[in-house]
Amino acid sequence: MKLGVFTVLFSDKSFDDMLDYVSSKGLEAVELGTGGYPGDAHCKVDELLNDEQKLSEFKQKVESRGLMISALSCHGNPLHPQKKIAEPADEILEKTIILAEKLGVPVVNTFSGCPGDHEGALYPNWPVTPWPHDFQEVLKWQWEEKLIPYWKEKNDFAEKHGVKIGLELHGGFSVHTPATMLKLREACGPAIGANLDPSHMWWQGIDPVESIKILGRENAIHHFHAKDTIIDQANMNRNGLTDMTDYSQMRDRAWYFRSVGFGHDTKTWADIVSTLRLMNYDYVVSIEHEDGLMSVDEGFTKAVENLKPVMVKESMGDMWWA
Structure with missing residues (x-):
């Protein structure tokens, strides 16, 4: 396994300075944003697709530091009911898949997106309760009319280019749990898998170790993020899991993100890494x-x-003791 970082946190650094800094920390991989929510500070898709010389120099800069690119990431909502939001997200996803093929990067990370509740909707609708039954009708329409058709097409597109798609399980989007991940994968194809981030499991009340087992048995973990979460139980009692308090108001939130080790102890993270190996994940753990x-x-x-x-x-190779 390799340790890497999602480089959007260094967007203020030049590409070269970022690579030097990451390399100096002893890391082995970088995950690069290509647009959408992460931005494209270190990876300009159109420039690289349209200039073979720049593409070659780009690859050489990464490799010369002893690094690899674990994934290209363009998190967005390609199923947003407003075309002015959905179409750019869809366009950057397809371009990123093509670029990944050219760079030899096996994974493109994004979100599943979340549609509205009918064709004329303006905003996404994220159903989180089965009753009243209106929500079930919305959910059925979203999956049958939007999610499955869209991601079936993208699965086939990714397979054509030899790339896998890692969907980050994230609240507010249609794929946010192991169950919804596997439901979409079964309907659309094996190029669709998870970019699994334990921080989003914890705040939903899901044990990350168990989520790794559930997804790992189906070979559905394409990439992995390392980010921690702390639960403030007093605020959880007041606001619940789906806390809408702004992220900046940390004292009042039910949960908030932490650096690895500041939400859960070393043993917990050792269990996470060991379970990834148990489930045959031998790729990159990307710090966020x-x-x-x-x-x-x-x-x-x-x-x-x-x-x-x-x-x-x-x-481990052969078990010499067995």
């Missing part, structure tokens, strides 16, 4: 920093320091 209590440098550095001791670098 969204900790409102620490600077980028401190939060990232502490995440690296906490993850390095629990990473499984060498897989």
Whole structure:
């Protein structure tokens, strides 16, 4: 397994400076944003697709630091009911898949998106309760008319280009749990899998270790994010899991993101990494920093320091004792 980082936290650095900094921390991989919510500070898709020389230089810069690109990420909502939002998200997803093929990057990360509740809707509708039955009707329409047709097409497009799509399980989007992930994968194809982030499991009340087992048995983990979450039980009692308090109001939130090791202890993270290996995931653990209590440098550095001791670098060969 390799330790990497989702480089959007270094968007203020040039591409070269970012690579130098990441390499200096002893990391082995970078995950690059190509547009959408993550932005494209370090990876300009159109420039690279239209200039073979720039593409070659881009690859060389990464490889010369002993790094690899674990994934290209363009998180957005390609199923947003407003075309002015959905169409750019769809366009950057397809371009990113094509670029991934050219770069030899096996995974493109994004969100599943969330449609509205009918053709004339203006905003996404995220049903989270089965009753009243209106919500079930909305959910059925979304999956049958929007999600499955769209992602079936994207599964086939990704397979054509030899790329996998990692959907981040995230509240507010249609795919947000292991069950919804596997439902979409079964309907659309094996190129669709998870970019699994344990931080989003914790706040939904899902044990990340068990989510790894559920998805891992189906070979449905394409990429993995390393981010922690803390639950403030007093605020949880008041606001519940689907807390709408602004992220900046941390004292009043039911939960908020932390750097690795500041929400859960080393044993928990050792269990997460070990279970990934148990389920035959032998790829990159990509650090994501969204900790409102620490600077980028401190939060990232502490995440690296906490993850390095629990990473499984060498897989076991024959069991000589058995």
